Amino acid sequence: MFNRNRRGSVSAESMHPEDTENEEHIVIPKSDQAKMRIASAVSSNMLFGNLDSDQRRMVVDAMFERRVAANETVIQQGDEGDNFYVVDDGLFEVLVNGKKVVEVEAGGSFGELALMYNTPRAATVTAVVDSILWGVDRVTFRRCVTGHNFRKRKLYESFLKTVPILSKLHPSEVTKLSDALEPANYEEGDYIVEQGDLGNYFYIIEQGEVEVTKVDEDGNELMLPSLSAGDYFGELALIHNTPRAATVMAKNDVRVAALAKDAFVRLLGPVVDIMKRRTISYSTFDRQALEAMLQSIKENSDGESTEDEETHD
Structure with a gap:
């Protein structure tokens, strides 16, 4: 029995x-x-x-x-x-x-x-x-599943070795990261992340280029540097557990490797400190970009006023 x-x-x-x-x-x-x-x-x-x-x-x-x-x-x-x-x-x-x-x-x-x-x-x-x-x-x-996973792992391992910030990872960590990445494709004009949304993924760009914009507290839209293959984004919301700090839109056909929040915390520990230091440069650039924009607006306003005065005379 x-x-x-x-x-x-x-x-x-x-x-x-x-x-x-x-x-x-x-x-x-x-x-x-x-x-x-x-x-x-x-x-x-x-x-x-x-x-x-x-x-x-x-x-x-x-x-x-x-x-x-x-x-x-x-x-x-x-x-x-x-x-x-x-x-x-x-x-x-x-x-x-x-x-x-x-x-x-x-x-x-x-x-x-x-x-x-x-x-x-x-x-x-x-x-x-x-x-x-x-x-x-x-x-x-x-x-089908095993063969595809093996090819995906090899492809991502080769790609991740070209991403500078991941160079400090041990080969075994790169392998685990390769297994956890999820591919995603976007067409020109698609929004990948939007400022203010909750962040659940970290992204590494495999191919294509994205446009990054941010609206400051006064409602001014700032154009941040574009990102291309090998660059990454989406880390700020995951590191600080805050809403998305910027909007990222595909400038052309874009393919990214996405990493879920729990895997990000578990697998990217060795490089999180580097990413945290990078947030300082974001803030500095924001201030510089805002000052440049306000200066440009002021100069344009002054120029228009001068032209108006000359026309009036």
Whole structure:
């Protein structure tokens, strides 16, 4: 009785990232509509929610179609897990120990534990009517995710070595930082951060250029120096736990690597002091820029007054 009721062991295939680096990207033809339905179905799934857009696309591309007849069993409780399924059309019932617990219709999914662990199926899933499924096997899913993460890490490690302020980080810290970074793309005119908003991310520019502006206490808008590849921004709100101090807008197509607040505090400890010292130069520049702007306004006003007097004479 003790052995029979024990939970099954949890395991998964050992997979080395280097082994997947040169493997061809699997693409099983499917319509754009089918891809959209699959993407919509897995958008709220925990596993897919942790994937970036490129990883989701790779997994969706690798999914195969399976047509199921009414009353056909797709998953049998106690069997070894193999595939994860998204319901494209039809209806399925899920039974645990012979008792129906839920129904899954178009847009739903089941079998995700097969992608995580090599454990027996926890339920039986049977088609109620003729149905269509899209599936992906555990090995292909893991290969897509593992291979992509490995390539992303190598790419970011190379890039981060070119960022001067991160030169003090140990190689192991750079690797951890690479894993935590999230890519994001912006088009010309997009606001990346806006002054006064809460800050939840720190940004490093991979490519492109951004415009930085700040409105002072008197309502004057100051133009701060533009930033380009290798520069960073967003650290002030995270260091001081205050709202965004400036607005950053994409001047052209911009790609950034974003780091969430908790990871920023955990991974960038060695360079936070340097960033704090940089805030002094921000304040100095603000004062200088404001003085220059006010002087320019004064000079323009004086010039206009002189011209008016000459015209009047």
